[in-house]
Amino acid sequence: MSTDLSSSNNGHDTTFVKIPTIKFTKLFINGEFVDSISGATFETIDPRTEEVTARVCKGAKEDIDAAVKAAREAFDHGPWPRLPGTGRAKLLMKWADLIEQNAEEIAALEAIDGGRLYHFAKNFEISASASTLRYYAGAADKIHGEVFKTSGEFHAYTLLEPIGVVGHIIPWNAPTALFFTKVSPSLAAGCTMVLKPAEQTPLTALFCAHLAKLAGIPNGVLNVVPGFGSTAGAAISSHMDIDKVSFTGSVESGRKVMQAAALSNLKPVSLELGGKSPLIIFKDADIDKAADLALIGILYNKGEVCVASSRVFIQEGIYDEFEKKLVEKAKAWVLGDPFDPKTQQGPQADRNNFEKVLSYIEHGKREGATLLTGGKAVGSKGYYIEPTIFSNVKEDMLIAQDEIFGPVMVLMKFKTIEEAIKSANNTKYGLAAGIVTKNLDTANTVSRSIRAGIVWINCYLTLDSDIPFGGYKMSGFGKDLGLDALHKYLQVKSVVTPIYNSPWL
Numbered sequence: 001m002s003t004d005l006s007s008s009n010n011g012h013d014t015t016f017v018k019i020p021t022i023k024f025t026k027l028f029i030n031g032e033f034v035d036s037i038s039g040a041t042f043e044t045i046d047p048r049t050e051e052v053t054a055r056v057c058k059g060a061k062e063d064i065d066a067a068v069k070a071a072r073e074a075f076d077h078g079p080w081p082r083l084p085g086t087g088r089a090k091l092l093m094k095w096a097d098l099i100e101q102n103a104e105e106i107a108a109l110e111a112i113d114g115g116r117l118y119h120f121a122k123n124f125e126i127s128a129s130a131s132t133l134r135y136y137a138g139a140a141d142k143i144h145g146e147v148f149k150t151s152g153e154f155h156a157y158t159l160l161e162p163i164g165v166v167g168h169i170i171p172w173n174a175p176t177a178l179f180f181t182k183v184s185p186s187l188a189a190g191c192t193m194v195l196k197p198a199e200q201t202p203l204t205a206l207f208c209a210h211l212a213k214l215a216g217i218p219n220g221v222l223n224v225v226p227g228f229g230s231t232a233g234a235a236i237s238s239h240m241d242i243d244k245v246s247f248t249g250s251v252e253s254g255r256k257v258m259q260a261a262a263l264s265n266l267k268p269v270s271l272e273l274g275g276k277s278p279l280i281i282f283k284d285a286d287i288d289k290a291a292d293l294a295l296i297g298i299l300y301n302k303g304e305v306c307v308a309s310s311r312v313f314i315q316e317g318i319y320d321e322f323e324k325k326l327v328e329k330a331k332a333w334v335l336g337d338p339f340d341p342k343t344q345q346g347p348q349a350d351r352n353n354f355e356k357v358l359s360y361i362e363h364g365k366r367e368g369a370t371l372l373t374g375g376k377a378v379g380s381k382g383y384y385i386e387p388t389i390f391s392n393v394k395e396d397m398l399i400a401q402d403e404i405f406g407p408v409m410v411l412m413k414f415k416t417i418e419e420a421i422k423s424a425n426n427t428k429y430g431l432a433a434g435i436v437t438k439n440l441d442t443a444n445t446v447s448r449s450i451r452a453g454i455v456w457i458n459c460y461l462t463l464d465s466d467i468p469f470g471g472y473k474m475s476g477f478g479k480d481l482g483l484d485a486l487h488k489y490l491q492v493k494s495v496v497t498p499i500y501n502s503p504w505l
């Protein structure tokens, strides 16, 4: 691994990019930026420098109540759910244009809030978020039910209606992409909403809310309340006036969200949770390409990715060659300031995750796995961790079972296709999986046998607005993306009427 941390500084400007002044740190409720009712604030920290970037207003239960009141009013009496789909689409398209026009500023906020690569965000991720908005804008005027041929003299049809006020709760690992994954389909459906960004990364959600206002999204439709999970988050899941919660985060918090929903108004919940995704490399694979896929699968976004290929299974016969190639590539991986165009991996998003990842690495060593490369923190400040690869890993080791959410890969060997399937499924999670092979039969057999919500064959991490995304097993339920996600925010009403001359008239 090569390291260049020389350009890290105090978080206000770098050799590479002039960092913008942070403009939005208040709660966004009913179209206005307001202080929290208690006046409380919290710090957001730059993971490159460990210094305070901004003080952000800290939403709590009473602020969620105010935001829900605004969203309820906008849903029950405002124009948004009553606009024709084309009307909503027009404003969503305008918002998407503003997102792209402000890509540099949003990308800079992603880097200083979550340690994410500035150039990747600017050139790819932000426009992908705008594309997600446009995808759902395109669907907004194609929401319709079905007509039924009933067994009696009745005319029956369904109406698809927006579900109401939605509560969105998102994590810190991809703040802008996850923000748009949640708000785009729910806005297209005609819902109004309250979104709570993660306490570690509140800045992009607030900035994008400001752009929503500029685009003309009516007041109260989108409310953004930064705050902590146990207070603001819990107030969303238990709120009697929220009609649905869409949650992305850990299994532990997802369970609490579901409990709170069950104990309040029985609102439907969708959960996008963690993963421990297998990547299975068969001996007919191109070893060089397979090593690239394995590396990007775990090191993209410093392993802070729910679908990270954290368990790599390699077929006997190519294990040693694959391992050698992988280690060579990992050693050449560039760790550094996320504003530097050469950097491939920035700092972990926050101290908690940084320490958690390092403690898993220590655990792996104690469990007897062989550390092939990496394993240490880098630099005297900032949350940088070397790309880390363990070999000789046993399936029951903690590092092979727990989601580490960092740049830590474990390698395991298999002999037969049956063994690979069994081992890949040996996890409580079921978010994603990858297969590398030239054999179509192998690819077909394995893709149908893996219990995961998405399977990549000879690629990894390929996501698109049109591809449904979500977990099996304890990785959650209820798809994000694709038209499945639009339907999460709609409910079906059946309407039945006797037809003319019916004996029932």
Ligand code: NAD
Binding pocket: 169, 170, 171, 172, 173, 196, 197, 198, 199, 227, 228, 229, 230, 232, 233, 234, 237, 248, 249, 250, 251, 252, 253, 254, 256, 257, 272, 273, 274, 275, 305, 306, 307, 403, 405, 431, 471, 475, 476
């Ligand atoms: P987390 O569950 O601690 O936090 C996620 C969000 O939930 C935050 O906004 C937090 O404030 C909120 N929260 C915490 N406790 C809550 C509670 N009791 N009630 C309501 N809200 C609460 O998760 P994290 O550790 O910050 O995020 C990483 C996790 O997210 C990983 O497990 C990762 O795999 C998962 N994730 C999943 C996906 C996916 O699409 N499946 C995508 C990204 C991240």
